[in-house]
Amino acid sequence: MLNPRHGWIALIVLGVELTTGAMLLRARPTQPQSAPTSTSASTESSIRERLIGTWHDNYQAKRTLTIRPDGTATMICELQGMHRLFATQLLFEQEWSLDGDQLTLRTLRGEPQKKIDFVVKLKGDVARQRVLEATDTLLRVYDSGEEAEFRWQRENEHSSDSAELLAQTEQ
Numbered sequence: 001m002l003n004p005r006h007g008w009i010a011l012i013v014l015g016v017e018l019t020t021g022a023m024l025l026r027a028r029p030t031q032p033q034s035a036p037t038s039t040s041a042s043t044e045s046s047i048r049e050r051l052i053g054t055w056h057d058n059y060q061a062k063r064t065l066t067i068r069p070d071g072t073a074t075m076i077c078e079l080q081g082m083h084r085l086f087a088t089q090l091l092f093e094q095e096w097s098l099d100g101d102q103l104t105l106r107t108l109r110g111e112p113q114k115k116i117d118f119v120v121k122l123k124g125d126v127a128r129q130r131v132l133e134a135t136d137t138l139l140r141v142y143d144s145g146e147e148a149e150f151r152w153q154r155e156n157e158h159s160s161d162s163a164e165l166l167a168q169t170e171q
Helices: 004-025 044-051 081-085 113-123 160-170
Strands: 053-057 062-067 072-078 089-099 102-111 126-134 138-143 148-154
Touching: 044 089, 044 126, 089 113, 102 113
Parallel strands: none
Antiparallel strands: 053 062, 053 148, 062 072, 072 089, 089 102, 102 126, 126 138, 138 148
16 A cells, blocks of 8 residues: 555655756747857858867756767756756767758767656757857857757866867867
8 A cells, every 4th residue: 555655755756857847948038149250250160170079058957068070979967956856967968960050969868868768858859059159168059949048168178088079170
């Protein structure tokens, strides 16, 4: 026989999952600003070159995005506060492509798989973002699905991961 407390626990867990899903769906009301002239004059090749590396932001979680020259990417989301009841960390394995200034990230799999499946069901497996600015230290993109601008900061250039990724680009 089930203890009545089990029903409350199930409701709390469901509430946390729904709250996390809502957090992931909620968009910032930020409108994209026009990109500086230097970015609009950049070629797809130079944008592609600048995308390679490891980037950080804090949009709804502490996120780390690593973009590799081979068309693969990894995003790690470290959830904060009550959202940690959903998961402490989400790992998204992705593929990326660039068409002009349009960056496309497609989620292939991740960990924990059931949590990734839940997020993909809510948000879809593809994010399309317009590159507004790509410099050595800043990546600004506008995500039309989220209706939000993301501002990524490049990881310290002296880290071994970034140096290795940049070396792969030159080969």
